[in-house]
Amino acid sequence: MNQVKVAAWASDPITLAGLxxxxxxxxxxxxxPGQQRGxxxxxxxxxxxxxxxxxxxxRAAASETPAAIVFIAGYVDADDLAELAAWHVAxxxxxxxxxxxxxxxxxxxxASGRETSMRDLLQQAETLRRGGEATTLSPREVDVLRLMAEGWDTAEIANKLCYSERTVKNVIYGMTNRLKLRNRPHAVAYALRAGVI
Structure with a gap:
């Protein structure tokens, strides 16, 4: 069996190491290795x-090499698909x-050169969007997580965001329950790994 030569890139070092x-x-x-990416x-x-x-x-990778690209993401907007296809995303x-x-x-x-149509990419992005709904954080959740990461307590977060304490607690409860997170530090760690804070 011929091995496919692969190079990896990630937006954060933890994801890259895992990949x-x-x-x-x-x-x-x-x-x-990185220096042999070409x-x-x-x-x-x-x-x-x-x-x-x-x-x-x-863009840089597509200009360096004609290699096909497999793109892994938490979310892809349909408006980005034309650019992704132009950059060899298969x-x-x-x-x-x-x-x-x-x-x-x-x-x-x-690697076998199977062509991916724009329609296929659109379907993949839509599947990603539907499947990623459970793991996507809302802007409100991201705001709360950022302040939690800075060490603010519930009352301080509520004051800073002009929410009631009950609203902040509900946001935290809903997010941790939906994402099956154990506690607030786990939620902050999740957000850091996901690259949203």
Whole structure:
């Protein structure tokens, strides 16, 4: 079996380490070191959202190499799909694909040169959007999490955001319950890993 040469990039070092560790356990792929990224048949990019920095990294990668790109994200806006397709993105996967077989299947498909249509990317982004609803944080939740991360208590958060204490407690309860988080520090850690704070 021929191994697919793969290079990895992520918007944060923890995700990158997890991505590389997972890929190294798979015999279908061979992870190339950063300085040999140009030799890779497939580039795997992981980010929470399509930001300006992520777009710049994708644009740079597409200009360096003709390799197909498998993009892993927490959320992709349909408006970004045309740019993603122009930068050789062959698949858009959810963040939980980092540890599963779906990632390797997408890498092998991208390496074999299977064309991905704009319609396919749109369907993948829509699936990602629907599946990611449970893990997506609202702007209100992000505001509360930022202040929690700074060490503010419930009353101080309520005062800063002009909410009642009851509203802040409800936001925290709803978020921790929906995302199956144990407590406030776990919620802050989740937000940090997701790259939203």
């Amino acid at each position: 590389i560790d997972h890929l190294r356990t798979r015999r279908e792929v061979r992870v190339m 030799e890779a048949a497939v580039l795997v990019f992981a980010a929470n959202r399509v930001t300006r920095e992520v777009k710049a990294a994708l 698949a858009v996967l959810p963040r939980d694909a980092i540890g599963g077989d779906q990632l390797v299947r997408s890498i092998v498909a991208a």
